[in-house]
Amino acid sequence: xxxxxxxxxxRELEARCIQDEAPPCQATCPLHVDVRGMLAALGRGDFAAxxxxxxxxxxxxxxxxxxxxxxxxxxxxxGQVGEAIAIRALEQACMQADVPRPPVKKLRARHKRxxxxxxxxxGLTAVADLSRKGYDLTLYEAADRxxxxxxxTSATTLPRELIAQDLALLSELDVAVKLETSxxxxxxxxxxxAVYLATGQxxxxxxxxxxxxxxxxxxxxxxxxxxxxxxxxxxxxxxxxAVSIDRYLQKVSLTASRSNEGAYETKLxxxxxxxxxxxxxxxxxxxxxxxxxxxxxxxxxxCQCLECVKVCAYLEEYGGYxxxxxxxxxNNLSIVMGERHANQFINSCATCGLCAAVCPTDxxxxxxxxxxxxxxxxxxxxxxxxxxxxxxxxxxSNGDKFAMARNQPGTTTSAYLFFPGCxxxxxxxxxxxxxxxxxxxxxxxxxxxxxxxxxxxxxxAGRDDLxxxxxxxxxxxxxxxxxxxVVLACSSCFQMFKARLPxxxxxxxxxxxxxxxxxxxxxxGASDAIAIHDPCTTRYETAVQDSVRHLVSQxxxxxxxxxxxxxxxxxxxxxGLMVYANRDLAKKVVAQRxxxxxxxxxxxxxxxxxxxxxxxxxxxxxxxLIFGSSHDGGRGPGFSQKHENRARLKRQLLQERWxxxxxGAEEYASIRLNLSDALLALLEDxxxxxxxxxxxxxxxxxGGHKLLNxxxxxxxxxxxxxxxxxxxxxxxxxxxxxxxxxYSHRMDVGEGKRP
Amino acid sequence: MSVKLDLSDAANxxxxxxxVALIIKKVDVSYLGSSFPVDMPVCPQCGLVFVPEALALGKxxxxxxxxxDK
Ligand code: SF4
Ligand code: SF4
Ligand SMILES: [Zn+2]
Numbered sequence: 172x173x174x175x176x177x178x179x180x181x182r183e184l185e186a187r188c189i190q191d192e193a194p195p196c197q198a199t200c201p202l203h204v205d206v207r208g209m210l211a212a213l214g215r216g217d218f219a220a221x222x223x224x225x226x227x228x229x230x231x232x233x234x235x236x237x238x239x240x241x242x243x244x245x246x247x248x249x250g251q252v253g254e255a256i257a258i259r260a261l262e263q264a265c266m267q268a269d270v271p272r273p274p275v276k277k278l279r280a281r282h283k284r285x286x287x288x289x290x291x292x293x294g295l296t297a298v299a300d301l302s303r304k305g306y307d308l309t310l311y312e313a314a315d316r317x318x319x320x321x322x323x324t325s326a327t328t329l330p331r332e333l334i335a336q337d338l339a340l341l342s343e344l345d346v347a348v349k350l351e352t353s354x355x356x357x358x359x360x361x362x363x364x365a366v367y368l369a370t371g372q373x374x375x376x377x378x379x380x381x382x383x384x385x386x387x388x389x390x391x392x393x394x395x396x397x398x399x400x401x402x403x404x405x406x407x408x409x410x411x412x413a414v415s416i417d418r419y420l421q422k423v424s425l426t427a428s429r430s431n432e433g434a435y436e437t438k439l440x441x442x443x444x445x446x447x448x449x450x451x452x453x454x455x456x457x458x459x460x461x462x463x464x465x466x467x468x469x470x471x472x473x474c475q476c477l478e479c480v481k482v483c484a485y486l487e488e489y490g491g492y493x494x495x496x497x498x499x500x501x502n503n504l505s506i507v508m509g510e511r512h513a514n515q516f517i518n519s520c521a522t523c524g525l526c527a528a529v530c531p532t533d534x535x536x537x538x539x540x541x542x543x544x545x546x547x548x549x550x551x552x553x554x555x556x557x558x559x560x561x562x563x564x565x566x567x568s569n570g571d572k573f574a575m576a577r578n579q580p581g582t583t584t585s586a587y588l589f590f591p592g593c594x595x596x597x598x599x600x601x602x603x604x605x606x607x608x609x610x611x612x613x614x615x616x617x618x619x620x621x622x623x624x625x626x627x628x629x630x631x632a633g634r635d636d637l638x639x640x641x642x643x644x645x646x647x648x649x650x651x652x653x654x655x656x657v658v659l660a661c662s663s664c665f666q667m668f669k670a671r672l673p674x675x676x677x678x679x680x681x682x683x684x685x686x687x688x689x690x691x692x693x694x695x696g697a698s699d700a701i702a703i704h705d706p707c708t709t710r711y712e713t714a715v716q717d718s719v720r721h722l723v724s725q726x727x728x729x730x731x732x733x734x735x736x737x738x739x740x741x742x743x744x745x746x747g748l749m750v751y752a753n754r755d756l757a758k759k760v761v762a763q764r765x766x767x768x769x770x771x772x773x774x775x776x777x778x779x780x781x782x783x784x785x786x787x788x789x790x791x792x793x794x795x796l797i798f799g800s801s802h803d804g805g806r807g808p809g810f811s812q813k814h815e816n817r818a819r820l821k822r823q824l825l826q827e828r829w830x831x832x833x834x835g836a837e838e839y840a841s842i843r844l845n846l847s848d849a850l851l852a853l854l855e856d857x858x859x860x861x862x863x864x865x866x867x868x869x870x871x872x873x874g875g876h877k878l879l880n881x882x883x884x885x886x887x888x889x890x891x892x893x894x895x896x897x898x899x900x901x902x903x904x905x906x907x908x909x910x911x912x913x914y915s916h917r918m919d920v921g922e923g924k925r926p
Numbered sequence: 927m928s929v930k931l932d933l934s935d936a937a938n939x940x941x942x943x944x945x946v947a948l949i950i951k952k953v954d955v956s957y958l959g960s961s962f963p964v965d966m967p968v969c970p971q972c973g974l975v976f977v978p979e980a981l982a983l984g985k986x987x988x989x990x991x992x993x994x995d996k
Contacts, residue, residue, distance in 0.1 A: 876943055
């Protein structure tokens, strides 16, 4: 169970998504220049914006863009596919833009005096940073000019006027500069509130994190302590020492939260699959022209993760990524008054776990959404319309009309129990019978049969209570039959029982079919290519996936693997009840999936099959291939037909196999309705069942109220069996009724007009 | 909630029991604990309320959603 109901849990969860971590260039740059942002601007040809990004982190950009030893380049992801980006040269190029240095903004004066000894890049950076923070700065330099080692670079590399331009900053900042002065350290430490010794000389012990020495108020850094000259690392020393001095003078902790200062290794993951290799634009001695710079900047791959967003239409749909999304979810759950804008977002996730399968840190947005839904239910904040229809379907499947459990006819014990699940029985009831016959013929010790629903819809809806009830119902019947081994045709049932009833012995129908062999009649000998869609609930069931492939190729098909299959397979839009919360998105999910291969699809979940076929993809259930099917790859039955199929399956089996009669059908169920195909499609779209129509008409004809259309002679009647009011426009027709229209609403209208 | 009703929908319907034309009257419409008076076509004799399709699928559905997210 994910706990993001408190701020700490939330932050831990957020931190698991690494999308906001710095790209390697920025992390490796000791001053953390936003290289990616700078290159994005340059790539657009916006030199001014690029320069602004650069100057934000670098105090002497004219100089540094010429002399930087660019450690960032060694970390650049581009280097894994071709040559790394010429980052320093592009910084130099963006300095071409005519952007004045932003006006110096100093914080209010703090009336504390700080001395910096050594006017190289390290000391200069400390001076610039501290002076901006409002301290009074004095800079001592032994030589007759500032800059230190930068003067050792050639004038071609570093034109001297750039030095003067950059150092003009010091006068703007009112820094007192004392050239050719080597003060006595002890005296200086007496005179000033803090001292930064930036010469790197002397026998001082320096803390590598804070740059503090053993003497309070004296800090030290600079390249000589490092052994080799790295201009950018020297500047980082100055900056970090300045942070310490500021903290020291404000009397706060020197050590608290100082991670990721200087160069560090980023946690950001960037997938380079599909990125074509390329070499750097050749660098002329005097630097890139504008065109060359733009071309080189465009080679930057703009490192980022988004692995999950790239494969999930849902995560893409809402324009963010999990790190942001968990905060959205958290905020939504925390709202006391006001609109909960993220309800639909939370309910649209298929909870299929693909995100976790592709995420470098296994971040599972599905688990987040599922937990959130349970919380919403507990808070009594779950929109009733989100899942009610699916839960009603589940109640139907676990009610009298469908649910049943029996030992094999003529036996009193069961070694096995076939549990076909509600969806297969609704979609292809004849296959349930065929498989049951097959199992009885091939397994010894008795094969019982249990019809019902495993509770997956309740699980997806956050209805932990209803899930528990469904599982309890299963357990009770299972125990009564002597706890036989359960044969499962549906991978959602498999996942549910495996996770929630670990004591129950399970076997997948596909594994059994592989073991026992398919019926003689099955092997078709077709040599067509067929693509396998693994149901999302088989994501980690490698053995089941293997069995299915074995069976499909034994049937004579050429297997065309989809780009995303097995562990990275996708959901059909039914998972997590996405289709009920966000129908358009569910359609998009299916559309994307069925476009992945021109081959016909085969799958081993009835819902996946029906959803793909409904959007025009010839799709077969594996059982269609083995036992034949009436819908031959095309559209499957609608909601009402599925109810009827389930009820009829139970009636027929009980009657034919066990010799039991089923009685007690609702009176309204005998009302004969004349329904056009267009109307049936409308009912499907509006989530209205034929039995709803029958109830309305039964009620109206029993003496309930109705309206009459004088022109057409049609009646219009309404009935509210529970939480939804159904309206039906109809006319008597022979011994039944023709229905012309039907619609519903949830709002309750007018008291006293209900039965 | 303010709903402008398209009365052309209601004009053709009469109460089948009372055989009278519907009139427009304030009716209480409620959902999830909120309730609003709305002008609706009603049978003046038996009080039967007519919810036209356009209202049910349009404005009503919208308000339902808003209330569900409250
Ligand atoms: S895969 Fe998604 S959740 Fe995981 S780190 Fe990347 S963006 Fe974040
Ligand atoms: S490809 Fe671009 S963003 Fe990635 S490391 Fe290189 S410069 Fe930085
Ligand atoms: Zn009336």
